[in-house]
Structures are given as structure tokens and as C-alpha cells.
Amino acid sequence: MTRTAKFRVWRGDASDGALKDYNIEVNEGEVVLDVIHRLQATQTPDLAVRWNCKAGKCGSCSAEINGRPRLMCMTRMNTFTDEETITVTPLRAFPVIRDLVTNVSFNYKKALEIPAFAGPAHLKPGEYRMEQIDVERSQEFRKCIECFLCQDTCHVIRDHEENKEAFAGPRFFIRLAELDMHPLDTLDRKRAAQEDHGLGMCNITKCCTEVCPEHIKITDNAIIPMKERVVDVKYDPVRWLGSKIRRREGL
Amino acid sequence: MTEIERHSFDVVVIGAGGAGLRAAVEARAAGLRTAIICKSLFGKAHTVMAEGGIAAAMGNVNSKDNWQVHFRDTMRGGKFLNNFRMAELHAKEAPDRVWELETWGALFDRTKEGKISQRNFGGHEYPRLAHVGDRTGLELIRTMQQAIVSLQQKDAVEFGDAEARIKVFAETTITEIIKDGDRAAGAFGYIRETGNLILFEAPAIVIAAGGIGKSFKVTSNSWEGTGDGHALALKAGGKLVDMEFVQFHPTGMVWPPSVRGILVTESVRGDGGVLRNSEGRRFMFDYIPEVFKEKYAQSEEEGDRWYADPDNNRRPPELLPRDEVARAINSEVKAGRGSPHGGVFLDVSTRLAPDVIKKKLPSMWHQFKELADVDITTQAMEVGPTCHYVMGGILVDPDTGAASGVPGLFAAGESAGGMHGSNRLGGNSLSDLLVFGRRAGAGAVAYFQSLSGNTPKVSDASITKASDHALAPLRNPGGENPYTIQADLQQVTNDLVGIIRTKSELEESLSKLKGFRARLANITCPGGSAFNSGWHLALDLENMLLVSDCIAHAALIREESRGGHTREDFPKMSAEWRKFNLVSHFTNGEVAVEKLALPEMRDELLNLFDIEELGKYMTPEELTRHSKGANA
Numbered sequence A: 001m002t003r004t005a006k007f008r009v010w011r012g013d014a015s016d017g018a019l020k021d022y023n024i025e026v027n028e029g030e031v032v033l034d035v036i037h038r039l040q041a042t043q044t045p046d047l048a049v050r051w052n053c054k055a056g057k058c059g060s061c062s063a064e065i066n067g068r069p070r071l072m073c074m075t076r077m078n079t080f081t082d083e084e085t086i087t088v089t090p091l092r093a094f095p096v097i098r099d100l101v102t103n104v105s106f107n108y109k110k111a112l113e114i115p116a117f118a119g120p121a122h123l124k125p126g127e128y129r130m131e132q133i134d135v136e137r138s139q140e141f142r143k144c145i146e147c148f149l150c151q152d153t154c155h156v157i158r159d160h161e162e163n164k165e166a167f168a169g170p171r172f173f174i175r176l177a178e179l180d181m182h183p184l185d186t187l188d189r190k191r192a193a194q195e196d197h198g199l200g201m202c203n204i205t206k207c208c209t210e211v212c213p214e215h216i217k218i219t220d221n222a223i224i225p226m227k228e229r230v231v232d233v234k235y236d237p238v239r240w241l242g243s244k245i246r247r248r249e250g251l
Numbered sequence B: 001m002t003e004i005e006r007h008s009f010d011v012v013v014i015g016a017g018g019a020g021l022r023a024a025v026e027a028r029a030a031g032l033r034t035a036i037i038c039k040s041l042f043g044k045a046h047t048v049m050a051e052g053g054i055a056a057a058m059g060n061v062n063s064k065d066n067w068q069v070h071f072r073d074t075m076r077g078g079k080f081l082n083n084f085r086m087a088e089l090h091a092k093e094a095p096d097r098v099w100e101l102e103t104w105g106a107l108f109d110r111t112k113e114g115k116i117s118q119r120n121f122g123g124h125e126y127p128r129l130a131h132v133g134d135r136t137g138l139e140l141i142r143t144m145q146q147a148i149v150s151l152q153q154k155d156a157v158e159f160g161d162a163e164a165r166i167k168v169f170a171e172t173t174i175t176e177i178i179k180d181g182d183r184a185a186g187a188f189g190y191i192r193e194t195g196n197l198i199l200f201e202a203p204a205i206v207i208a209a210g211g212i213g214k215s216f217k218v219t220s221n222s223w224e225g226t227g228d229g230h231a232l233a234l235k236a237g238g239k240l241v242d243m244e245f246v247q248f249h250p251t252g253m254v255w256p257p258s259v260r261g262i263l264v265t266e267s268v269r270g271d272g273g274v275l276r277n278s279e280g281r282r283f284m285f286d287y288i289p290e291v292f293k294e295k296y297a298q299s300e301e302e303g304d305r306w307y308a309d310p311d312n313n314r315r316p317p318e319l320l321p322r323d324e325v326a327r328a329i330n331s332e333v334k335a336g337r338g339s340p341h342g343g344v345f346l347d348v349s350t351r352l353a354p355d356v357i358k359k360k361l362p363s364m365w366h367q368f369k370e371l372a373d374v375d376i377t378t379q380a381m382e383v384g385p386t387c388h389y390v391m392g393g394i395l396v397d398p399d400t401g402a403a404s405g406v407p408g409l410f411a412a413g414e415s416a417g418g419m420h421g422s423n424r425l426g427g428n429s430l431s432d433l434l435v436f437g438r439r440a441g442a443g444a445v446a447y448f449q450s451l452s453g454n455t456p457k458v459s460d461a462s463i464t465k466a467s468d469h470a471l472a473p474l475r476n477p478g479g480e481n482p483y484t485i486q487a488d489l490q491q492v493t494n495d496l497v498g499i500i501r502t503k504s505e506l507e508e509s510l511s512k513l514k515g516f517r518a519r520l521a522n523i524t525c526p527g528g529s530a531f532n533s534g535w536h537l538a539l540d541l542e543n544m545l546l547v548s549d550c551i552a553h554a555a556l557i558r559e560e561s562r563g564g565h566t567r568e569d570f571p572k573m574s575a576e577w578r579k580f581n582l583v584s585h586f587t588n589g590e591v592a593v594e595k596l597a598l599p600e601m602r603d604e605l606l607n608l609f610d611i612e613e614l615g616k617y618m619t620p621e622e623l624t625r626h627s628k629g630a631n632a
């Protein structure tokens, strides 16, 4: 079952780089990350790559495989033909550090800009009561493994460095949605999404949803509902106030 | 000397898993300037991979549960070798630590009453594991990460600088603890991105660097699990306790080869999965050990009834503690009754409907579908043992996490030892991280405050020494490739220090391990120092070797079988051996192991057990302290 595959891997750093060709052994059942590891072990020990869990749980091994943002550890080699050359390049939306490793600090900066969960002051630890059905909406978004593939693919920032300042990106729209739908969060997230985090710049292309390895319905379940309700909130302050009051009473 | 970046903090936490982050929150809450250092990106630590849940006797699903029951289960799971005080603190404090997570935004699965739901797990008498599907570790790490961010947001408001009191140094690896006399004075390492060297001066250092799985060939651990924390403490004059106890999780993937070792969560069995051999037999019924006979179902029918009616039936033996199940699978495979790829079959499709499986075990479904072309809603999985967790770790004071022998050094989480005895119960790690992470953080704070300005200093000579050491593999031409050495080392531990051990093999392993020292001194890493994976591995290898050495040494000395240590030549558990821990230290470049008396359980804790049960573990003299004992 062993065969030789043709790989093309981007090698270089912030100053310069190029695609390099490798012929490398592939065995049954392997994923792209296995092959990258074999390159490291046998041909180019200093090849820079991030990974941790090797099972799609940590979101470390993000790269672009034949131009498509993917997790290397979840991309099976048997999805390619034997003749195909497999091209692996670093995420395009972020500055390269070396080889397949990029500087993703943009995302950590954005995380810092979103006010944390603010629970109700009158409930002590252990007193929280929530229905399963109510937590499930937010739970979908908390499946996020922070692979940042959605950030990488989103055209608003992919080739537009200038938009990064004002635009938090799909990963953080689901963070806002998660907090907004959290049964006990007390802050107004919708208005913030629009005014502080650039939700308005998203034009619902759904590219982010397509690449999400956790199959989170970023656009349908987070962005669109937030946009719709932002409209409600913006134009109907009385209704907005009402919803907040009801929610407090319901605690 | 190469340019070295210098920082100064009150408390430095090495590790950003659950233990490190909880320690950092505690230090920052006391107003101390705290650094968090980790090898990967922030939020990627090993903790993120935990699946099944976090154990805490909240009693939400079965109100009979309480800390005493949890304490008893933990001691039983560890075969009574646990540090009783740690097991006690853990059982008492775990519920508070879980509830606290909720106030930081965690969203656990719920019961009908809207409380945190709890699931069954091996060795836990009642449903006890708070969970979020099978991605509990992700919830824990994200919640802690967000708790850190929220503290930074407060600092941004108060000081105009989010990093004023808590700063994360991601992708930074510590290679050495620097001391001033006896006391810890700083931590030295390199930044992966640039390869630049970095020094943290700090009087209080918390090691929360996780486990050692990468020393073994088949493991559920990521590249980070190279025993750095264990080795750092050892080299700094600290001690490691219980290193012979390594947990082989019974169910890792066995096929395809590239994913061998990746974990199949115990929840699969907790939620009804059964184990069968190639003959279709539920073989676990043949492996219920004497000490557990009364607690487990004796027939398949009783085991099956237990899922619906746990009060009137005993649990199926698939839910025995991990060491028992791992050994049983090992024996079945050895006896030629294994699955095609050298494991056994684990099947949940016969008990649960496809949509229930997808809901309860989403990431398992996904994992098998995408990595092995197996649909677990209709097909059985092939599973076998995988090196998962090390019970052994840094010897600490149970209440404060202070590392024995080095003032200023603290440890928590998987890097610390004692809490789990000879075998850890599933779910007891995540709770351990939070309970003892918090305590180690508080210990570091108290120590810092007690210094009142009398802080240790880092000498120039120690910096030169540390930096020469770190740079050696980059400067050495013409030596060996680190990846080859790693593979060879893993093969030795796999073959000679694995699940089943014997005197001759352990002796052989020790002499083979010695041979690696010369090879390590002669590693070559081509390329520059910026994000050079080969160089990183070269430095990790030293830790992997040191840890393997401690495991093999201790395993050779302990002439009995208990929990995560099985000696073919001493197959029985011995009450005499239970009185001792084995403690490793590192003097003059050699690992040495000595016996240390196990602390004696306080009488009121001893009396939580039936004397008959204790009789299976303890010597007659020890039993006299029990209220029903001879002296009562």
C-alpha cells in the first residue's frame, strides 16, 4: 500500500520564500500531516509546522492544501489521486513566520476586544439553572477549536490588511453570538457586534461556514440571526429594552 | 553571549493547560504580576483534548453522591497508594471549581432540572462527570482562557495596559529552572518563533507542564507531552514520586497506523459500549479481579439492566478501572483473540440509536468517520491500549503545591504526583487541575509575600550555562538526527517498560537508556534557530530520556503489581509495598530512587471504608487503627 507522492511545500520566512518539491512515501490510512511529519523526519528536519492533537481537536495544524484552508491532520491522503501533486502553503490571511507557520496574533487581539461573559450578580456559583435546549445554541459555537480557517478564508480580510482593524471576523462573530444567546449573559452583544466589531462588513458569502472543520453554521446560525436582530434592536429601542427586562425577570 | 530577552515577574507559571491557567488566575487575583508560558499557542494545551468529563461530587444526577464517596472511589482506583490528603482535598473542592467555571461562562450539558448533568465513568460509583458532549477539555480550556482575557480586560481599564499584571508568552519553551542557592530564582528558555533566548526572573515558579506520553511509542499525548515539567523539577533538585505508575488507557485507536494511540473516550463505555473479542465474547466478565467482585455485574443480563436501573443492579465490567481493562485487552490480543489490526472490538451501535450516538459522542463519530472510514453508529471500533497519563510526578505538599526540596518551586496538574496513587480514574484529572492549580497558585502567592523583598537573584554564570546548553544542538556539526533518536527511544520504552514488565526487561531497558546519553550529546540540527522543529525536539529528548530513566528505575524496584505498574514476575499486590512510595531524584548526573513511607490516612478517613475492604489492601497492623479493628 506504500506509494510515493509528489508534495510541494512552501518554504521560507517573512522576507522570502518559494514552493519546494519533494517526493515522499505515503502509507495506507495517512493524512497530510503524517506526510509532513515524514518530510521532517527524513528530508528536512527544520521544516516549521504547528500541530498538537492529530485528531481535529486543537486547531493547530491549519494550512492551505491545494489552495483550500484545511486542517492537515484531518485531510486524508486517499482523497487525492496518486498522480496529483499536493501543494501545502501557509494560511494566506496572516503574516508568515516560517514555512507553514503564520503569525495569528490578530485573532488573540480580537479576542481581547470582546467583553467577557457577564453573569447575573445575584446568582452564586452553583445556583445557575439553564435548560439544555437553551444552552445548545451557544454550545454549537463553543465547539470552535480556533483553527482560524474561517478567518483565513473570509474575503473581507484575506487580501485586505486595511480591514483588519475594524473587522473581528467570523470566529468572533460566533463568539458574540454565543454570548448573545447565553441564557444568563447580561450585556448587549448585538449592538456591539455591529458598532464595534464590524458585523456590517460581512456580506454573507458563507465561505466561512464551508471551511469550518467543526461544521459550525457560522453564517446561518450566528451571523444572520445577529444581523436580523441588530436591525430590530437599532430601530426599536422599546422592544430591545423589553427583551432585556423580560430576560432578567426570567432568571 | 547571545542577546537574551529579560523579564521580571512575581510569579511565573510554566504551562497553559487547566492547571497552569487556574494557578495564574489565583496569582493575579492576589494582585501579583504573573507570566504564563507555554510551548504551543494559547488555548492549545493538552487539556483541550480531554473528552469525557470532569469529576465532581455535585450529586446532580444521583443525590447519594458526596465527597466521601468520591474520596473512596479515588482511593480504590489508586489502590490505596494515593496521597490521602490530596484525594481528600480533591473530592471536597472539585464541585466548587466546576461551579466557578460556570460563572466564567462555561456551558455544561444540563439535567432536566437545569443543573449540570453528570455521566457515568469507570470506577465512579455514581454519575459524576460534568461534561459537554465529548469535548469537555475544550470547554475547560476555553473557559479558563476567557477568564484570563477577562482579567486582562480589567487591567486594560485600570492600568491602560491589558498585560499589566498577567502576560502570556506563547510558543516559548523553558529549558531550565535557575536557582540562587537553594531557592528558585528564574526560568530560562527560548522563543520558538525567533529562536531567541529568554530569561524570566521570578521568585515563585509554578510548574504545570503536563505529562510524559511522548516517551512511549503508542500514546494519546501530543508532541508537548515530553515530561518537561518533571525533568525541570528533577534537574533543579526536586523529587518525583510514583514514576513507575503509567496509565495505559484501554481504548486507543489501532488502525490506521498513523492514528494508532489516539484516544477513544471512556464515555463510549460509560454510555453503553461493550468490548468483545474476535470470538464475539464479552471477555471483561472473565477479568473481574477479586477486590472488585462484589461491585461488578456477574452476568451480561445484570450489566445490561444497570444502564436503566443502577440502584438494583451492578455495573458491567467494561467500567472497571482503566488498568484492569487495559491488561484484559492486552491478554486477549496475546491469546490470539484480537481484532484484525491487533486490538479488540468496542461497539456502541448495539445499544444506542444512531442519532443518540451522534449527539452523545459527536467527536468520536467524527474521528472514526474521517480518520478510519468507520461509522460507529453501525460498526464496531477496533481499540487497544495507549499510553495516556502519568500518575507519577513532582513530589509536592498537598495543601500548597510546594515542590519538595526547592523553595519557590510549586507544581500542579499532571506534572505533580501523589493524588492518583497507582491509577487515575477518568475525569479525576480535569478536576485535579483546577483544585490543585488553584492551590499551587495560592501557595506561590503566600511564598512570594513571605519573602518581603528578600528576592533571589539570577547570576550571569547560570545564564551562560543555560544558554550554552540550549544552543549546543545547533552548534554541533555532523551528529545524529533527533527524529531517529526519538523513534529508537520510544521503541525501547514500548518494548521493555510497557504495560507488562519483568526484571530482566527492565534491567535491559536501563542499560539501553544509558546508551542514549552519548547519542543525545551528539545531536545535530541543521537550519537556523527560528522555528526549527528539529532543534526543539533535540531539547525535548533530554527530558524524555530522564523521565524514562525514572520510570524504568522505579519499575525495577517495585516488586509487586498495582494499578499502572504490572510485573509479570510479581503478579500480586503486596500490602507491604503499599506502605511505600518510590521517590526519584537526580544527583551527580544520575537518577536514584529511594523508598519513602506513605503518609498514613487520618482515622476519620480510614473509617469511611469497611474494614473488610481495607483488609484487601493493608497489613493486619494497619487495620488495628480502624474503628472495627482489634484495638477498638
Ligand SMILES: Cc1cc2nc3c(=O)[nH]c(=O)nc-3n(C[C@H](O)[C@H](O)[C@H](O)COP(=O)(O)OP(=O)(O)OC[C@H]3O[C@@H](n4cnc5c(N)ncnc54)[C@H](O)[C@@H]3O)c2cc1C
Pocket: B014, B015, B016, B017, B018, B019, B020, B037, B038, B039, B040, B045, B046, B047, B048, B049, B050, B051, B052, B053, B054, B055, B136, B137, B172, B173, B174, B175, B189, B208, B209, B210, B211, B220, B221, B222, B224, B228, B229, B263, B388, B389, B412, B413, B414, B415, B426, B427, B428, B429, B430, B431, B433
Ligand atoms: C486524549 C485525552 C483525553 C483525556 N480525557 C480526559 C477526561 O475526559 N477527563 C480527565 O479528567 N482527564 C482527561 N485526560 C487527561 C487530562 O486531559 C490531562 O491530564 C490534563 O489535561 C493535563 O493538564 P495540565 O494542565 O497538567 O497540562 P497540559 O494541559 O498538558 O498542559 C501543559 C502545558 O505546559 C506547557 N509546557 C510543557 N512543557 C513546557 C516547557 N518546557 N516550557 C513551557 N511550557 C511548557 C504546554 O505547552 C502546555 O501549555 C485526557 C488526556 C488525553 C490525552
Ligand code: SF4
Pocket: A153, A154, A155, A156, A169, A170, A201, A202, A203, A204, A205, A206, A207, A208, A209, A219, A223
Ligand atoms: S459570510 Fe461574512 S464572515 Fe463569513 S466569509 Fe463571508 S463575509 Fe466573511
Ligand code: SF4
Pocket: A059, A143, A144, A145, A146, A147, A148, A149, A150, A151, A170, A171, A174, A211, A212, A213, A214, A215, A216, A218
Ligand atoms: S469557527 Fe470553525 S473555522 Fe472558525 S476558528 Fe472556529 S472551528 Fe475554526
Ligand code: FES
Pocket: A050, A051, A052, A053, A054, A055, A056, A057, A058, A059, A060, A061, A062, A071, A072, A073, A074
Ligand atoms: S493537530 Fe490538532 S487539529 Fe490538527
